[in-house]
Amino acid sequence: MTASTIRPAVADGRLPGRVWMYSNYHCNLACTYCLTESGPKAQRRELDPEAMIDIARQALELGFTDLGVTGGEIFLLSRMPEVLAELARSLPVVALTNGTLFSRRLLDEVQQLAELPVALQISLDRPDPDTNDAMRGPDNFAKVVAAIPRLVERGVTVRIATTVESIEDAELDRLCELHRGLGVPDADHVIRPIIARGRAVDHDLGVQADVPDLPAELTITADGAFWSPFGPTVHGGRLDTDLLITRTTRPLSVPAQALLGLVEQRPAGADSTLNIR
Amino acid sequence: MLLAASEAPLLARPHYAGGDPGPIVAALAQVPELLVVATPFLGAALGPSAIDWRTKEIVIVRTSALAGCRYCVQSHTVVALDAGLTKAEVSVLRGEAAAENCFSAPRERVLLHWIDAVAGGAGPIDATVRAALRRHWVDHEVVELTAVIGVTLMLNRFATALELPVATQTLDRLAAEGLA
Numbered sequence: 001m002t003a004s005t006i007r008p009a010v011a012d013g014r015l016p017g018r019v020w021m022y023s024n025y026h027c028n029l030a031c032t033y034c035l036t037e038s039g040p041k042a043q044r045r046e047l048d049p050e051a052m053i054d055i056a057r058q059a060l061e062l063g064f065t066d067l068g069v070t071g072g073e074i075f076l077l078s079r080m081p082e083v084l085a086e087l088a089r090s091l092p093v094v095a096l097t098n099g100t101l102f103s104r105r106l107l108d109e110v111q112q113l114a115e116l117p118v119a120l121q122i123s124l125d126r127p128d129p130d131t132n133d134a135m136r137g138p139d140n141f142a143k144v145v146a147a148i149p150r151l152v153e154r155g156v157t158v159r160i161a162t163t164v165e166s167i168e169d170a171e172l173d174r175l176c177e178l179h180r181g182l183g184v185p186d187a188d189h190v191i192r193p194i195i196a197r198g199r200a201v202d203h204d205l206g207v208q209a210d211v212p213d214l215p216a217e218l219t220i221t222a223d224g225a226f227w228s229p230f231g232p233t234v235h236g237g238r239l240d241t242d243l244l245i246t247r248t249t250r251p252l253s254v255p256a257q258a259l260l261g262l263v264e265q266r267p268a269g270a271d272s273t274l275n276i277r
Numbered sequence: 278m279l280l281a282a283s284e285a286p287l288l289a290r291p292h293y294a295g296g297d298p299g300p301i302v303a304a305l306a307q308v309p310e311l312l313v314v315a316t317p318f319l320g321a322a323l324g325p326s327a328i329d330w331r332t333k334e335i336v337i338v339r340t341s342a343l344a345g346c347r348y349c350v351q352s353h354t355v356v357a358l359d360a361g362l363t364k365a366e367v368s369v370l371r372g373e374a375a376a377e378n379c380f381s382a383p384r385e386r387v388l389l390h391w392i393d394a395v396a397g398g399a400g401p402i403d404a405t406v407r408a409a410l411r412r413h414w415v416d417h418e419v420v421e422l423t424a425v426i427g428v429t430l431m432l433n434r435f436a437t438a439l440e441l442p443v444a445t446q447t448l449d450r451l452a453a454e455g456l457a
């Protein structure tokens with residue numbers, strides 16, 4: 001019943017095809033614009049790996065086409081390389097990482113992803129260490145530019161995500177030169193705005209975003225299902241519930257159906273306006 | 278525990294459109310998929326229906342008093358007065374006076390016995406109490422009245438366990454009526 005409603009909705013573009021999962025909320029960094037107030041001491045709010053794999057299978061059955069995994073820093077979870085490999089057996093995966101934890105051992109572990117439809121999306125905001133690290137923390141730039149070519153040479157697909165309030169053309173040109181030099185083509189570079197949620201609010205950063213601004217991408221967390229991966233944010237240590245859809249996450253048909261219902265209540269033309277994919 | 282309008286999940290937002298939705302909705306909003314099915318159900322069970330308003334409030338206030346639910350007793354004391362019950366009748370329902378003093382209609386007397394047996398007791402209901410009720414109320418009424426008792430008990434325990442706050446206007450009205 002639900003597959004028969006979700007699949008055509010995804011196929012004709014009424015519902016985005018990607019299902020996101022927040023694997024965890026803790027992080028080795030504590031960026032000033034972090035949506036989830038992530039940091040080393042953040043509450044972990046982990047999704048169990050078996051639950052993630054089950055959600056991926058259900059997403060496939062329902063007619064979704066892609067998966068996204070984000071956090072927190074996903075590679076703080078030791079099983080993440082094998083989990084990503086397992087998820088990719090259901091659907092193509094984009095996995096967001098800060099790119100700072102790629103030790104030789106982790107590089108060896110993610111090598112298995114080279115053969116699979118998995119892209120690692122690594123954050124790199126500026127072409128210079130000082131401006132990049134001002135928001136993301138010391139040595140972030142150096143670690144990221146060291147990790148990317150090592151991943152690329154192992155055959156792992158790498159995308160680069162640049163999250164900025166604004167960027168001058170000349171600086172952006174240098175950033176693009178940098179990522180090309182690291183082995184990442186223009187097609188795999190995304191630029192997105194800072195959203196005024198989470199820690200960004202405290203630093204007076206970012207643009208306001210509500211339902212009309214955010215793609216209706218079903219996002220599963222340990223706390224429930226949300227409208228878009230920009231939904232399950234944390235502010236003042238409290239999970240934001242304004243973009244919560246349901247607390248029930250499995251069967252996935254429950255939040256998927258609720259999301260579709262909400263999408264279909266939207267007035268015509270009220271689609272996402274921010275480039276934040 | 279109670280979600281403010283700025284925290285209202287997507288499925289709960291319509292409930293906040295007219296202002297403060299009250300603590301039951303603001304608590305259930307934590308689980309939006311429950312809220313969206315609970316509110317029509319609660320509305321059907323406790324709102325206007327084939328059972329008249331006065332009778333419903335008799336059931337709700339009496340059941341809530343038996344369950345010791347301060348939130349529901351106080352909230353529905355006001356509603357019961359609005360439904361036309363006298364202060365004396367409400368005092369009886371709240372367990373503060375004997376029923377004989379003011380509920381003289383046999384239909385209401387048997388109903389009170391039924392509520393006391395269902396909400397105040399445990400295990401099977403005495404057959405004579407049920408038989409008395411069925412002499413005065415037809416089957417669908419018996420079913421609905423009993424459902425209202427059950428729904429009220431659920432809300433009683435919900436409101437009591439979560440310590441839902443009674444609205445300030447309600448407390449003011451109760452004080453003004455001498456029923457605080």
Ligand code: SF4
Nearest residue numbers: 027029031034072098
């Ligand atoms: S923005 Fe990403 S890398 Fe930075 S603290 Fe948040 S989760 Fe960690």
